[in-house]
Amino acid sequence: MDANLITFAKAVADETRQQIMTCLCCEWCSVGDVVDQLGGKVNQPTVSHHLKTLQEAGLVEVRQEGRQRFYTLNQSRITMCCGMLVQQFAPEYAASNIIPLDQVT
Amino acid sequence: MDANLITFAKAVADETRQQIMTCLCCEWCSVGDVVDQLGGKVNQPTVSHHLKTLQEAGLVEVRQEGRQRFYTLNQSRITMCCGMLVQQFAPEYAASNIIPLDQVT
DNA sequence: TTGACATATTGACGTGTGTCGATATATAGT
């Protein structure tokens, strides 16, 4: 997992990956679940590949259970990266009332 | 200019483009200014190309002056896109105290 | 109108990346 904003942006900069992220938002899903929810758009190796990318960017958490792996979105990290983006590239707005980054757990 | 989050993420997902964005943050710069500030990392056509990408994503504003064009970051749009990202992929944090999107002018 | 300057566009090239089929690895059940 790497902390920089380019890695974050690259991870989010793909449609399939965003769809996967939507699947994993507020829910734990196995790889197979994600493949199903994507309804045949891509198949299992592709999903695994994207999950790896998301994991390396720190955007998902993993939990092993039997022979399956469950993934979920790391919402605090996403919030943090977005906050850093605003801080970097929209400082005139960052000052006001965005979430203070040190309050994101 | 297109409104979706993939376009936004793609625009930000490049190191050179982020450096250009840093140049344009809170300042109006001509293309030549940006080329200079990047200190020979890339040359003028590349900068123009990236500025076009940023413009199509709605991340910069342009102002013509004589034979030069001045660009600056569109901070409200960046704030808005980041807010949408949090809303989409970190709803558990979006509820709290992030900038209400309709207050971003 | 001609020449100089600022920026945009074009065409080409190499690299990065999303996708897949095939295969490997790991775990559970019999």
Add this chain to the structure above:
DNA sequence: ACTATATATCGACACACGTCAATATGTCAA
């Protein structure tokens, strides 16, 4: 041990994209 299931990895391919040199477009000055 053997089989079935779940996921990861590998190798290959096509396409997207960042970069550059060369050129085009546009604007000002003389």
